Amino acid sequence: MIIVKDLIGGNKPEPILIHYNGTLDADSVTKRYAGSFVKQMDLNDIDNGLFFTFGGLASAMENTVGILAEDQPITGNYLPNATALGMTTRLMYPIFPSTVLRGEYSRTDKAGAANTDTGATATAAATTFTAAATGTADRTIGGWIYMVTGAAAGELHYVTDDDGSGVITTSAWANAVVATDTFLFIWPACSNYILYDATYSGLKSEIDDSACVKHIQGIMTYIQAPGIPLQPLARDLHDALVVANARFFHDFVWCGLGDLGASGVALNWVRNQTAA
Structure with a gap:
């Protein structure tokens, strides 16, 4: 995915730094690609701490926040509770209800x-x-x-x-x-x-x-x-x-959800975050 523009501000948002690990329960050794969706961990999934991760992990697209602005390579990725090294930061474009994406x-x-x-x-x-x-x-x-x-x-x-x-x-x-x-x-x-x-x-x-x-x-x-x-x-x-x-x-x-009454996937910035 790429961001084309913002319907309100015109220009696409600037990328921001986030702590990202592309796997839930291990230091990630899987490549994640620029343009891929990013989600936040479920709020009660805290075994390894909270962080941003790959949007396709179950439950896919819950707590969506943006798209990666750069690749995550297969090495150099760490959980918040890694033994010796701190988390790696990655650049991410945040997405909002006014963000126009192109796939x-x-x-x-x-x-x-x-x-x-x-x-x-x-x-x-x-x-x-x-x-x-x-x-x-x-x-x-x-x-x-x-x-x-x-x-x-x-x-x-x-x-x-x-x-x-x-x-x-x-x-x-x-x-x-x-x-x-x-x-x-x-x-x-x-x-x-x-x-x-x-x-x-x-x-x-x-x-x-x-x-x-x-x-x-x-x-x-x-x-x-x-x-x-x-x-x-x-x-x-x-x-x-x-x-x-x-x-x-x-x-x-x-938009995230099929209807306003549904639960599950949603944009993190504008709707209550999913706990599980």
């Missing part, structure tokens, strides 16, 4: 794991894209499908309907899609649904909303490709486009 629907995460989706089929000259499940009917309307591999690689299609197992695209597929082909699904611009990748520094393609989280309020989606500068995705411009090596981004603000 990329990348093909792989920063650790190299695949972020693409698979298991869908489509027939050439038809407009139906059948996935194993797309979750709640109509949730994907306004989203985009971009094929990464297969005969249809490079095709980009806009979604206009969804019955919960297959979606209807505005334009017909020029080539067939088979279940082993990989694709990226870009959620509708104002969607509440996304899925973080394993490093919690980017977005993973997931067309089934039941596998996603409702942590955001989406604002706008973008495309960037060779010969195409960064620009908002627009049905009239980009539907049925065929372009190699396209990249896709989603701007959003981080």
Whole structure:
């Protein structure tokens, strides 16, 4: 993730120093990446003292405070009660309800794991894209499908309907899609649904909303490709486009909870902290 701007102040916030250890119960030996979410420990999890840590640790995204401004390497990381050495400080960008974040629907995460989706089929000259499940009917309307591999690689299609197992695209597929082909699904611009990748520094393609989280309020989606500068995705411009090596981004603000009455994940700065 990167911070684009602040909706109130305009400029993105300056990074601040925090005591960070990317593992809960040990001196961290796992790399954590710049752009990954940062959370505070649960308030009653004090066996090793309180500190800031990796946002993907259970319960993921509770007490979220920001995103790392620098990598945490695999050495030199210590708990507050380490035997001989003090905690390492890291730079972090704090995030607030007015902070606009940008995540990329990348093909792989920063650790190299695949972020693409698979298991869908489509027939050439038809407009139906059948996935194993797309979750709640109509949730994907306004989203985009971009094929990464297969005969249809490079095709980009806009979604206009969804019955919960297959979606209807505005334009017909020029080539067939088979279940082993990989694709990226870009959620509708104002969607509440996304899925973080394993490093919690980017977005993973997931067309089934039941596998996603409702942590955001989406604002706008973008495309960037060779010969195409960064620009908002627009049905009239980009539907049925065929372009190699396209990249896709989603701007959003981080809301945390699906509704005000829920408990669990929340922005630490503006809501009561989770105890457990």
